[in-house]
Amino acid sequence: MDINVILGLIIGFGSLIVAFILEGGEPGALLAVTAAMIVFGGTIGATMIGFSREEIMNVPRLLKIALRERPFDLNQTIENIVNYAVLARREGLVRLEKELDNINDAFLRTALQLVVDGTDPEQTRNVLEQQIYATGERHATGISIFEAAGGYAPTMGIIGTVMGLVHVLSNISSPDKLGPSIAMAFIATLYGVSSANLLWLPLAAKLKNKANKERVYQEMILEGVLALQAGRNPTLIRSTLIAFLAPDKQRAILSGTAAKGGDAGAQALDRKGQS
Structure with missing residues (x-):
């Protein structure tokens, strides 16, 4: 789970509640069933209008994606592709077919399957780019659902407040009830603004962040597999793919590679000296 x-959510909503209590407010004063019905019911209804039934039914899965931690280990994937390139240069591309069953990532498995099947490099690029595009469009639709909810929620809060004030003014002959009624009316605005900025829009941002990471991951695999298919040197493939990493991780890989190269050179000199 993505902690x-x-x-x-705990820090965001908790800060609002704790601050309200520190100001002398009662937590129960923040509870208003009618305001919640107006804001959340209205937000969900307005969002449903703008999307298809299939897209709305996909919301639970999107929530699972937002809550699930799925790290993309770019470093390990680079090493895997380099190892596949070594095998391909040594034993041919057909040798990679034995590795397909051990690959859990569907995109990488598809990419290598295209190579093993002897697909034209240009066609391989087209197929994989189409998959990346389709995945991005699917993610964009899910993100837009939460962004739409984040846009509707504050407006629904204002609508709830206006409705509450209408009720207040209709009972203006009872001055002793005006204060609590006005306070209750503004709870709807609180629900609308807080849900938009602490729930809907943050969830959209989380999904967008994960979609961007997946896109970078898939683009890295695309370039690596095409380089492998072209028969490029494994060292050159590694040097090309580390451009997808953050600078600190690039330096770590380069320093590790240099150290391995230095060790190999030293071993070679030792063998030469012994001979």
């Missing part, structure tokens, strides 16, 4: 999402 950042849970911690963020």
Whole structure:
């Protein structure tokens, strides 16, 4: 589970409630069933209008994606592709067919399957780019659902407040009830603004962040597999793919590669000296 999402929700909503209590407010004063119905019901209804039934039914899966931690280990994937390139240069591309069953990532497995099947490099690129595009479009639709909800929620909060004030003004002959009624009316605005900025929009940002990471991961695999198919040197493939990593990780890999090269050179000199 992505603990950042849970911690963020707890810290965000918890800060609002604790601050309200420190100001002398009663937690029960923040509870308003009618305001919640207007804001959350109205937000969900307005969002449903803008999307198809299939897209709305996909929301639970999107929530699971937002809550699930799925790290993309770029370093290990680079090493795997380099190892595949070594095997391909040594034993031919057909040798990679034995490795397909051991690959868990569907995109990488598809890419290598195209190579093993002897697909034209240009066609391989087209197929994989189409998959990347389709995945990005699917993610964009899911993200837009939460962004739409984040846009509707504050407006629904204002609508709830206006409705509450209408009720207040209709009972203006009872001055002793005006204060609590006005306070209750503004709870709807609180629900709308807080849900938009602490729930809907952050979830959209989380999904967007994960979609960007997946896109970079898939583009790296695309370039690596095409380089492998072209028969490029494994060392050159590694040097090309580390451009997808953050600078600190690039330096770590380069320093590790240099150290391995230095060790290999030293061993070669020792063997030469012994001979």
